[in-house]
Amino acid sequence: MPFGECRQLTNVDATKLVDPLVKWSGEPLRPQDAPSLVSKGLFLANSAPRGVVYLSIPLDDWTEPAEENALTNLLQRSADGTPVITPKAVDALVDALEGASAPSLVLGPGADTEVGFAAAIALAEQAHLPVWIAPGPPRAPFPTRHRCYQGQLPSSAGAIADVLAQYDTVACFGAPVFRYHAPSTEDFLRPGTTVYAVTDDPDEAARAPFGQIYIGDPSDALVRIAGTIAPSNRDWLPQRPITEADTSGPHFTVEAILDAIDRGTTDDTAFALEWTSADLVRDRLTISRAKSLFYPAAGALGWGLPAAIGLKLGFPDRPVVALLGDGAMQYTVAGLWTAARYSVPVTFVVCTNRKYRALQEFSRVLHVPEGDYLDISGLGILDIARGYGLETHHAETLEDLTSYLRTGEEATGPRLVEIFER
Structure with a gap:
């Protein structure tokens, strides 16, 4: 052979x-x-x-x-x-951004490198660009508290077109153009909006239904464009506000739980996110460095628990927190044994709502009658975790959750904390 x-x-x-x-x-x-x-x-x-x-x-x-x-x-x-875009492509992107009256930046997972993260900040600040994250983002390629940050784009064609209609030029780096999840019969773009994109994936470029696409390393392109583009005198956009969360209990809102988690973690924390309730408000978490948030790109359940173990092995010097729903946890629950057996110090936060919420939402879209088959109450989350050998805790209050997370950096093995979600 x-x-x-x-x-x-x-x-x-x-x-x-x-x-x-x-x-x-x-x-x-x-x-x-x-x-x-x-x-x-x-x-x-x-x-x-x-x-x-x-x-x-x-x-x-x-x-x-x-x-x-x-x-x-x-x-x-x-x-x-090292495949990179050509100097001619860099010049075209710089000219497009400098010549635009209302330009913006869209970032995807391909820009979530140490180099790309820093270059995206530099470009946004140099050119005063509003920054959006591409739909269904599996990463967080830009600081969520930066004054240029605008949030993540929606996941249907018409809704994306409406958001981007306020811009005449959109430069996209390291993301598909675009991923659509919700059905829509709307046009991809409104008249007057032109999209440019840099991707290192030729197949991604071929799939794009519109835009001027350049194939090459997105992080390299961001560095070269940030180092070339002229400073802008455009006014800064107002700081994106964070709405106040309802903190009443004993079952808490998603926003309140995310805020409590944010207070209990640091800039170095890496998150494995598989808590579907939090998908659209995940940017309540303070992300300030590259490679800090990981989410399954295809949305498959069962990814987050083992991914958190892998993240800790890959980032031994960073705290790792897994954010899981009580339903999502069950898909790969045996991963807790691996974490316990090899003393992998991950903190698993399980937000229990006793519902199979993802299927409930799909049932409404598909007009499927809801029934008891979507009720997952009665699961002993803490009992299951203890059975696999984990330290466990039930957070009665938001402050309790914050305090428990703050002790994570001293942990020598895996821990699981449960909090009730409204």
């Missing part, structure tokens, strides 16, 4: 079985091929467009010897390439 050959994990529709967002997946056909496939996976994961790769290695392959000559050649191999 040729060195490096593998079997692609696909079904009859050529859809990768592991995850529809996996960039590449494979499995060695013989043990000696594993090093080559590990190398290939690392190379592909870090090449544009960057993405998740999956490699399945049979258990008994690990004890087999590698081929020395093949390893030597592999370690001596190198590959170099």
Whole structure:
């Protein structure tokens, strides 16, 4: 069998079985091929467009010897390439923003890098740009308390068009143009709005139904444009207000719980979010640095709990908090055992409303009669967590939740706190 050959994990529709967002997946056909496939996976994961790769290695392959000559050649191999947009494209984007009477910036997950985050701030401040986050954002690529921040775009075509109608030029970096979730028969854009976009994903560019699209690293493009564009004398927009939350209990509003979580966490906290009630108001959390909020791009339930464990392994020096609904927690609840077994210090916040709210909302849209089958009351969230070996706590008040979160940095193992959501 040729060195490096593998079997692609696909079904009859050529859809990768592991995850529809996996960039590449494979499995060695013989043990000696594993090093080559590990190398290939690392190379592909870090090449544009960057993405998740999956490699399945049979258990008994690990004890087999590698081929020395093949390893030597592999370690001596190198590959170099940094796809970026052309200078002509940078000039076109700068000209479009400088020549606009009402420009704006839209950011997506592709801009949520240390470099991209800082460059987006610099560009927004230099050009006095209002900044929106692309619909259904799986990341938070801009500070939520910055004076340029306007919030996240809605997820239906007509609603996005209405928001963007106030701008003549929209520059989008690192996001699909655009992701639509709610059905709409409206036009994608209102007359007078022109969209430019930079993405490192050629497929994303091909899917875009409108706009002038450039393929290249969004973070690199932000850096180059921010360093080129002239300072603007446009007036600053008013600071985006944060409405006051109803803090009455004993069951609390989503806004009040998010505010309590925000007070109990720091700028270094990384959040794994799978609390669907909070989707549209997640920016009540103070995000001030890159790679601080992670949400499933496809909206699949069961992602948040194990993702939080992975985040802590990837960010050992940052506090990690998982924000989960009581229904979402059940999809991958056995992940709590992994966290306990390996003493992974994640704080899991479970917001219990005793409802399968996501399905309730879909039922209304699809005109499906609601019934008791959507009632998930009676789940002993704390009992389940204790059974897996976690420290547990029930937060009776918002202040109690804040205080419990503040002790998270000293934790040596996983903890779970429950609070009742209205």
